[in-house]
Amino acid sequence: MSVRPQEAPSGSSQPRKKVTIAKLHAMKRSKTPITMLTAYDYPTGLACDSYDADITLVGDSLAQVCLGYASTTALTLDEMLHHCRAVARGSKAPLLVADMPFGTYHVSAEDAVRSAVRLLREGSAVEAVKLEGGAELAGTVRRLTEVGIPVMGHVGLQPQRHVALSGYRVQGKEAAAAARVVRDALAVQEAGAFAIVVEAVPWQLAEYVTERLSVPTIGIGAGPRTSGQVLVWDDVMGTWSGHKAKFVRRFADVRSEVKRGVEAYREAVRDRSFPSVEDHSYAMDPGEWERFLEMEAREGRGAQSS
Template sequence: MKTRREPIVMVTAYDYATARVAERAAVDMVLVGDSGAQVVLGHSSTVQITVEELLVLSAAVRRGTRHAFLVSDLPFGSTELSDEQAIATAVRFVKEAGVDAVKLEGGSPPRLARIRAIVDAGIPVVGHVGLTPQTAVALGGLRAQGRTAESAARLVREALAVQDAGASVLVIEAVPAAVVGAVLPALRIPVIGIGAGAADGQVLVMHDLLGITEGTTAKFVKTYASIGGDMAAGVAVYASEVRSGAFPGVDNHYAATAEAIAAARAELANHRADV
C-alpha cells in the first residue's frame, strides 16, 4: 500500500465487539493498544495494564478480526529487562492471542536492541516514536514532540534507527507535520501518523473517534460520531421505563399455554400443602 501510495487505515480495538466494528468498516490494521488501560480498564495511564490483561483483550480482538493486520502493544515492564524477556513476551502474544505483529515504543539503544531481538525471533515489530505514552514522564508529560531543534533531531534519529533495527511499520505520534514530512522520504517502511500530519496512514483510538471517551481528548483527535452520548441516553430511557413499569411490556413477554399455567399453580398448591 505504501508503494502504491494508498493511505493505510488503522484503528484501535479492545474486545470482540470493537473488533467486529473495525472489521465491518474494512480497516487495514487494528491495534490492541495499551490505551485499553484507560478506555477499557479505567486506569489513569497506559503503564498500569498487565501482560495478562492485554493478552485477554488481544485474543478477543483476534476472534473478531478476519482480514485486518492485527498488532498488539507490549505493556510497559514486559520488555525492559532484557532481550530474552522481550522475546518471551512477544512470543506469548503471537501464540496465545494470535497477533500478526507487536508494537514497541521508543528509539533508544536498549529499545533498538529489543526490536532486533524480536525481529530475529521471527516476529514482525511496529515501532513507535515521538510522544511515547509509556515513558511520557521522561518527555515532560503528554505533550507534542519535535517542536524544538533538539527534539526534532532526536525524532529523525530515532525514526531512522527503528527502521534500521528491522521494524516493519513505524507509528509517529504528536509531532509537527513539517518535521514528519522532512523524514518521511527517508523511511522505506510504512509510517502511521497520530497527530503527525499526512503520513502513509493514520491511527486513532476507537473510543475517541466514536465519541465514547469522556472529557477532553488530544488536539489530534477528530470525532466522527457521538456514540457515548447515545449510549448514555439509551440506558437512561431504559432505566426510566423500568422504574415506571413501562418495561417489560406485553411484547416482551413469552406466551404460555393454559396447561402450563395450570400446572404451575397446581405445583404451588402442592408445595403449600406440604409446608
C-alpha cells in the same frame, strides 16, 4: 441475550483478503493511506474486520479506556493477552498488532523476545508487536526481527514515558529535538521495523520522516502526510469522557446514544412500561394456567393476598 451465534455486521460484499506486511509496503509506495484502529474486545475487533481497517491494534490504551487505570504503565502482559485473544476472535483480515506493555521489553533484548513470543503464541492470532522507543531500543528491535517477530516502531511522543516527558507533550518542535525524532525513526527502521507510528510531532516533521523512510509511517497527531493514521477506538466513537487531544476527531457520538439508552431503560423499568405483557413476555396456555392454579389450591399453596 440470544443464545444464537452473533452474525458479523454487514460490511464489504466480497470476502476480504488478508492484509500482510507486503501489502502495507505496497500501499506506501502507491500512496494509498493506511487505516489503523485500536480494538480491545471481540465486538471492536469484529468492527475493524467488517468495516475494512487495514491494521487492528490491540493498544495499551486499554489500560485507561477499558480497565480504568490512570496510565498505560499499569497494564500487565497477562491483561494484554486476555484482550488480544478476544480481539483475535473478531479481527481476521486486518494485520493484528499488539502493544508490548511497559516493562516487558526494557530490561534486555531476551526479555523482550520472551514477552513477544508470549504475545504471538498466547494471543491467538497476534501477528506483530509494537514497542515505543528510538535509537536506544534498536538492539531490541533487531533481536526481535532476527527471531522472526515483526515489529512496529513508535517514535515521537511515547505515552509509556509520559512521566519522564513531563506529560503528553508535542515532540520535535525545536530543530535539535526534530533531528532526534528523525534519528530515532531511521534507527528503528534500520533495525528491522516494518512500520513506525509517529505520534504528536509537527506535521512538517512527520512528512519529512515519511519521505526519509522506506517503511510506512502511521501518524497520530502528526498531520495528514504520513502513510496512514491511527486513532483510539473510544476517541473515534466519542465514548471517552476524558481529555480530548487536539488531534482527535470524533467521528461518532456513541456516548450520547449510550446515555439516551440507559436513561430510557431506567425510566421504562420505573414506570413499568417495560417489559410489557404483549411485547416482551412469554405466555402460558390459559387452560394450563387454570389447571396449575387448581393444583396449587389442592395443595394449599394458593396465592395469598398481601
